[in-house]
Amino acid sequence: MRIGLTGGIGSGKSTVARALVARGGALLVDTDAISRALTLPGGGAMPAIQAKFGAAFVTADGSLDRAAMRALAFQDPAARLALEAILHPMIGDETARQAALAAPGQRIVFDVPLLVESGRWRRQVDRVIVVDCRETTQVDRVIARSGLTADAVRAILAQQATRTQRRAAADAVIYNDGITLDRLQDEVDALLRSPLF
Known part of the structure; x- marks a missing residue:
């Protein structure tokens, strides 16, 4: 099964990707990491x-x-x-x-930050998982890890699909806001046991 994984900056998508590999035995193809390596x-x-x-x-x-x-x-x-x-x-x-x-x-998990924005990725995968959280949480997380200003983070968010657009493209949504890492991993486990996956 080919799974597309996406979410806005600071949503926790990379954490979910690691859990899909560690707990579900998936092969991860990280398009952001590929892009970084190319540059x-x-x-x-x-x-x-x-x-x-x-x-x-x-x-x-x-x-x-x-x-x-x-x-x-x-x-x-x-x-x-x-x-x-x-x-x-x-x-x-x-x-x-x-x-x-x-x-x-x-399972192959394609970690694609701009999956919804690209338009073509939805046709290349069997299922789409969206990692979602509040925009304020995204801003706080990105500031903490990158040192960018809140305005800079909001400018990045403005270039990405909205939460509503991403959720509309999803076969499953993991809401990663106000929960522990253990609870997030439980959410991944539950998803992998579901008939969809």
Whole structure:
């Protein structure tokens, strides 16, 4: 079974992904991790990114200057589309390569932050799990882990699908707000035992 896992920034999606691997034996394909690897020093996307956007978007160690690119992408939709045109085919190729490593009968979990926004991912998976929480919780969590300002986090949220849009695309929702890690893992266990999965 191919499971799409998504949720807004700070929702706890990565924690749920780890639980699906540890408790459900799933193979995880993390598209965000693939994207990051492509933009590290020596990453496959860096030559094309430097050629398109210039050295101002490359750090001294040869990786993508994420802060500079984030600022540009928020201000200039054409720049965001140009970056996606470089990254998405490479991410797609690596996603397919990793998914092919699944054992027969093993669940594959595709961790896709922008699953709902992409439009195409829903057709590529059998089920969609959405990790959901209040927007205020998202803001607090992201500030705590990243040091971004509340306004910066809200700007990121504004670029993502709304909670309502994500929930409408879901076959199952895990509400990760005000619960312990143990309770969250119990929610994952219950989901894996359900007839849907």
